[in-house]
Amino acid sequence: MLLFLLALLAQEPAQLPPGEVLYNVRCKGCHAYGQPGIPQAEALKAMSAEAVIRSLERGNMKVMGSSLTAEEKRQVAEFVTAKPPGSFPSAARRP
Numbered sequence: 746m747l748l749f750l751l752a753l754l755a756q757e758p759a760q761l762p763p764g765e766v767l768y769n770v771r772c773k774g775c776h777a778y779g780q781p782g783i784p785q786a787e788a789l790k791a792m793s794a795e796a797v798i799r800s801l802e803r804g805n806m807k808v809m810g811s812s813l814t815a816e817e818k819r820q821v822a823e824f825v826t827a828k829p830p831g832s833f834p835s836a837a838r839r840p
């Protein structure tokens with residue numbers, strides 16, 4: 746039983762999408778606890794993935810994005826917006 750639980754624990758990180766792992770480690774501390782002036786999960790979800798990537802590349806989140814690869818920026822943007830780059834934001838906002 747204990748071994749079974751340990752195996753489950755060991756597997757957990759691998760089951761999370763990479764964007765969610767990045768978000769938990771790099772973004773959540775600021776973006777998930779309702780601090781004034783910081784867009785929360787719902788606000789990020791309303792953005793397009795491109796807008797999040799742009800912010801990480803040369804917008805307000807440039808400093809946070811500077812230590813991420815292009816691939817990681819795409820993954821985290823995909824996770825926070827719940828849509829892949831290239832999807833139309835207006836269509837994705839009202840599923």
Ligand code: HEC
Binds near residue numbers: 775783789810
């Ligand atoms: C140190 C705290 C902090 C961390 C860490 C952080 N953010 Fe932010 N984020 C902010 C603040 C503060 C704002 C609001 C900036 C403003 O409006 O001037 C913001 C704004 C944003 C916006 C809105 C667009 C914009 O440019 O204002 C996006 C998208 C965003 N963050 C994404 C992320 C992502 C993705 C990560 C993780 C890679 C992240 N943030 C990590 C504090 C943080």
